[in-house]
Amino acid sequence: MLLACGHGTAAPDAMTGLCSDRVPLAPTFTNMQKLFSSTCTVCHAQGVELDLAPAVSYGNLVGRTPPNYSNPPTDESCGGVLVAPGDPTSSYLYLKLTTTPCAGSQMPIGEIGAPAPLAACELALVHDWIVAGAPND
Numbered sequence: 011m012l013l014a015c016g017h018g019t020a021a022p023d024a025m026t027g028l029c030s031d032r033v034p035l036a037p038t039f040t041n042m043q044k045l046f047s048s049t050c051t052v053c054h055a056q057g058v059e060l061d062l063a064p065a066v067s068y069g070n071l072v073g074r075t076p077p078n079y080s081n082p083p084t085d086e087s088c089g090g091v092l093v094a095p096g097d098p099t100s101s102y103l104y105l106k107l108t109t110t111p112c113a114g115s116q117m118p119i120g121e122i123g124a125p126a127p128l129a130a131c132e133l134a135l136v137h138d139w140i141v142a143g144a145p146n147d
Contacts, residue, residue: 039144042139046067071103074092093140
């Protein structure tokens with residue numbers, strides 16, 4: 011398990027309210043959807059290539075290749091899948107949140123177009139959910 015909020019120097023995320031002092035988030039899809047709804051669905055909603063709305067997000071992520079955003083289309087995942095259950099380092103979602111990806115920008119994008127990294131406990135949630143096999147609760 012990654013370092014989560016309340017362990018070490020990490021602080022709760024004031025923007026999303028997902029992190030609580032000294033309590034790591036359970037690696038459930040319910041918590042993943044809370045993260046998507048509070049951070050991602052501003053852009054990733056119905057009508058865009060990657061819809062992370064509650065009714066469709068799980069099916070759009072697990073075992074799926076990323077949509078092609080560019081014209082002409084490119085393989086933004088560099089051959090990977092969005093969520094490879096059990097393997098965060100092969101999951102493009104995790105890489106897109108934690109590094110400068112092979113294509114495009116690190117997510118989430120802030121208001122002025124620069125990456126706005128998630129809190130450590132939110133990244134730990136994504137990591138731990140994938141390690142747990144990306145279950146849909």
